Amino acid sequence: MRDDADHAILRPIRPDDILGCVDVFYDAVDPLYRRLDQPLPPRDPASLGRLIGHLLDHDADRAWLAEAPSSTGDDRPPRILGFGTAWQRESTWYLALLFVRPQAQASGLGRKLLLRTFPRGPMDPPDPEDGAPDPGGATEGGAPVLDGAAAAPGHGATGGGATGAGSGLMATCVDSIQPISTGLYAGYGMVPRVPLFTAIGRPRPGSLPALPRDVVATGFEALPATYPLAGTLAGLDRATLGFERPQDHRFWAREGRRGVLFRRAGAGDVLGYGYAQPSGRLGPVALLDETLYPGVLGTLVARESPPGPYLALVPGVNHRAIVALLHAGFRFEGFPGIVGSTRPWEGLARYLPASYALP
Numbered sequence: 263m264r265d266d267a268d269h270a271i272l273r274p275i276r277p278d279d280i281l282g283c284v285d286v287f288y289d290a291v292d293p294l295y296r297r298l299d300q301p302l303p304p305r306d307p308a309s310l311g312r313l314i315g316h317l318l319d320h321d322a323d324r325a326w327l328a329e330a331p332s333s334t335g336d337d338r339p340p341r342i343l344g345f346g347t348a349w350q351r352e353s354t355w356y357l358a359l360l361f362v363r364p365q366a367q368a369s370g371l372g373r374k375l376l377l378r379t380f381p382r383g384p385m386d387p388p389d390p391e392d393g394a395p396d397p398g399g400a401t402e403g404g405a406p407v408l409d410g411a412a413a414a415p416g417h418g419a420t421g422g423g424a425t426g427a428g429s430g431l432m433a434t435c436v437d438s439i440q441p442i443s444t445g446l447y448a449g450y451g452m453v454p455r456v457p458l459f460t461a462i463g464r465p466r467p468g469s470l471p472a473l474p475r476d477v478v479a480t481g482f483e484a485l486p487a488t489y490p491l492a493g494t495l496a497g498l499d500r501a502t503l504g505f506e507r508p509q510d511h512r513f514w515a516r517e518g519r520r521g522v523l524f525r526r527a528g529a530g531d532v533l534g535y536g537y538a539q540p541s542g543r544l545g546p547v548a549l550l551d552e553t554l555y556p557g558v559l560g561t562l563v564a565r566e567s568p569p570g571p572y573l574a575l576v577p578g579v580n581h582r583a584i585v586a587l588l589h590a591g592f593r594f595e596g597f598p599g600i601v602g603s604t605r606p607w608e609g610l611a612r613y614l615p616a617s618y619a620l621p
């Protein structure tokens with residue numbers, strides 16, 4: 263397999279590769295947990311497959327796999343050794359998934375796949391004062407050309423190395439117990455910045471407050487048909503995370519996440535949105551005013567009656583959400599993830615991600 267990794271062939275992921283990629287995911291992740299004597303996280307291969315499908319639908323040119331060279335001439339498809347997928351919304355690029363089978367690790371394959379997912383071409387006008395990114399775009403094996411992305415030394419950088427005055431952002435989330443990926447991405451400027459806690463629990467009755475009297479919560483399904491929901495969500499996303507993402511809202515709706523819009527009573531000023539799932543999964547939540555978190559969480563929790571506990575992913579910088587959830591009886595589960603980014607991602611203080619791969 264090691265020899266295969268040295269001679270692996272890289273090509274774009276196709277829809278009929280999705281099952282193979284899911285297999286690589288579990289093959290790569292399970293040993294990590296076993297080595298640390300941690301319980302394996304719950305498996306949901308169907309949901310992972312749909313997520314990869316979503317990434318292929320909208321970011322096909324940022325989805326790559328490595329397969330073993332086929333020299334036997336038989337009909338069996340070559341074995342997938344690793345894969346990587348990223349998404350890009352405006353000037354934000356995010357590495358969603360990067361996994362290499364254990365026997366093929368530590369021979370450069372993860373880095374090669376990562377580089378294939380990088381943004382092609384400048385996403386921001388280069389700032390001449392700021393060590394301008396390569397205007398020609400990333401070349402094979404080259405560095406990304408986003409502002410804020412530093413080229414990793416000694417790995418075929420093309421002269422990027424901008425220091426981050428522009429608005430572009432590169433980000434990802436790693437397991438905090440995984441130094442390899444943390445180090446690999448940090449070398450490209452995505453340095454570990456914000457812990458992402460998994461909070462699980464059943465709130466004690468009355469422990470999450472109601473919304474302030476002048477805030478109204480309306481399920482998306484109860485909004486008038488003429489209400490400009492897509493544009494409203496786009497405005498909230500832009501004001502919190504910094505980019506619009508209509509395709510992701512459509513994906514979350516298809517996945518059964520039920521949205522709620524929060525508005526000021528009377529004037530109707532928009533304050534934020536939040537989703538909850540019948541399974542008890544909370545998020546994403548984006549609020550313009552983070553002091554609303556306790557009441558918003560109380561509202562979302564009250565809308566679902568899951569068979570088990572509720573679950574939320576909470577950035578360490580989202581002070582209000584962390585305190586509200588802990589006071590309500592939630593507990594941190596396992597070890598946190600770490601969001602790495604080429605510059606601080608301020609919006610996370612007012613946001614609860616939907617998942618590690620599609621926050």
Ligand SMILES: CC(C)(COP(=O)(O)OP(=O)(O)OC[C@H]1O[C@@H](n2cnc3c(N)ncnc32)[C@H](O)[C@@H]1OP(=O)(O)O)[C@@H](O)C(=O)NCCC(=O)NCCS
Pocket residue numbers: 290291294360361362363366367368369370371372373374435436437440441442443444445446449
């Ligand atoms: C993470 C993963 C995708 C990396 O792929 P890989 O093919 O093993 O990695 P590569 O050989 O291309 O690159 C390894 C790089 O990691 C970095 N690295 C490795 N160990 C490190 C450490 N202890 N500290 C800091 N950086 C480290 C180095 O930059 C190294 O590159 P170098 O050997 O050229 O110096 C792969 O190991 C994997 O799938 N692991 C299990 C699943 C997982 O954790 N995935 C990431 C989820 S966030």
